Amino acid sequence: MTRLTRALGTVFAVLVGLFLIAPVAVTVASSLTTTSYVTFPPQGITLRWYAEVFGKPEFLSSFVLSAGVALAAAAISAVVGLAGGLAIHRYRFPGRGALEAVLSSAFAVPTIVLGIGLLQWFAQMGLASSPLTLLLAHLVLTVPYAVRLVLAGLAGLDRSAEKAAAGLGAPPFLVFWHVTLPAVRGALVGGAFFAFITSFDDLTVALFVVTTDLQTLPVRIFNYMQYDYDPTVTAIGTLMVLFAVVAVVVIERFVGVARLFGADTDHK
């Protein structure tokens, strides 16, 4: 590689980085403006809009709702993903092919279509809008991811290792605990992580499911922006970014984000 191509490569990488980071930077910067409208670059520096956020209890309750539903979606996706992945990978049962097809095609359904469908469906079933319906809606989005990830994890597991463990005296549960589970641990954490982000970020599906009393944070922001486009929304945006950064750091600490995405980091 010549020096020129290397330099061009570096420039390209920097540009891509800037392109990705710019919107976030603009949001963060403009949340500090002293003007009462969103502007970039910010004029002056103030934390007033953050005070505004904390002065509006509806934002806090929306955050609690969003985070709660996202946590539940993450936990349930991991468990259902594990069970579903194991079932599809291990057993031949009637409807297995159909189940797998449905789980794969779920990715292809536009979320707005899903939202309309769920709206109809919940109405037909007489399910009133509640955190539970929201959670069910999000699980439709997140479970297929989790199952896919678990299937990928299981594909990398040598069944002989399970036989070896059994032969060494491990009853079925301990085989699962010591051999199977570690093989899909990354997939489970990854599935849960994706589920959390998907649920926490979702606007499209939530718009159809929520009511005025029950609004997730993205819906709250969306509605707020339609009437008041002041820097409060950019302040909330910044807080959400901060929240995400903390989450990534915590996961990095315990699992390693690179491993979540399947990178092989074990070559020491």
Added chain:
Amino acid sequence: MKTRTTRQEGERSMSTSTTEMAADPSARRGRLRLDGVRKVLGGKEVVSAVDLETEPGEFLTLLGPSGCGKTTTLNMVAGHLSADGGVIEVDGTDVTGTPPHRRSMGMVFQSYALFPHMTIADNVAFGLRMRKVPAAARRRQVEEVLEMAGLEGMAGRHPRQLSGGQQQRAALARALVIQPDLLLLDEPFSNLDAQLRVRLREEVVALQRRIGTTTILVTHDQEEALAVSDRIAVMADGVIHQLDRPREIYLRPATDFVAQFIGEVNALDGTATGGDTCEVAGARVGATPVGDPPAPGACVRVYVRPEVVRVQTGGDGLTGTVRETRFLGSRIRCVVATGAGDVTAALPFDARVPAEGEEVTCAWRPSDASLATR
């Protein structure tokens, strides 16, 4: 990976020093008995009525092509597959319905099957942990068995940091540390390159002889089977065709399948004349009957290996004309056209080489050939 395997193998091999692992021969256990064991998979009977009995401390090989039922049989012995019929006994105890974790069998797989997230020491200690061996004793035994497997200093590594040969040694150590009744080896050398395969297999045999654990090896490699086994069971289509010592399996095959599967063979059709003789193309030849001697007049087939055929002028035997001779380095291949078809002889390097077209007699010792009814 392959190249790394050879390079990293290092100088260490399995230690031959005596350790606590060496069993007292009088206390030897591990008598496996299969009685009419069957298995049906996907509507097809893949193992049909297999009978087998090992001596304690024996090294027995199940040899056959893929799909012959040898691995299925091994998995039934280990308990990973349930038998659809028959009885599996270990030292007189019926284990047919016993789940694998309650059978005391160490198993080694072609893929090594080490636990990737555990260190080598933790892998080896796994069976001891399941047996609730206290930590101190566990550490001592792991250290001991790792030394025996030539893996000193590898305890803290992860499986993927080891070469293929080292991984298989670790798998062997893991299987042996629990002092199993039976050691089950499922194509354990197949993933290794040729040189390492031979070396590791010699080490395994030496180790097995020393600690005296009854061992069942599954392989499709006939040379490997001949080299390591006390006895070989040749399997095809779910049945054992012949169960005997390597020399008998090679020199006196019982069926067409055994004869063809292992090496090259001359199969000559003839008529029994009683005892260990028969008539082939007008000549009287000798061969050892498989089972009871066939009645005079019965249609028989003589199996004789090229290596045992002598090509001479005159004397008793099957006469014919030399059709071709080929120098093959270690042997000289000589094809003689006889009344019973071509007979191939692999003559020793220093034998007199007959000229092509020469009239010769093919002869062999009756004990070096087999006689089967057809």
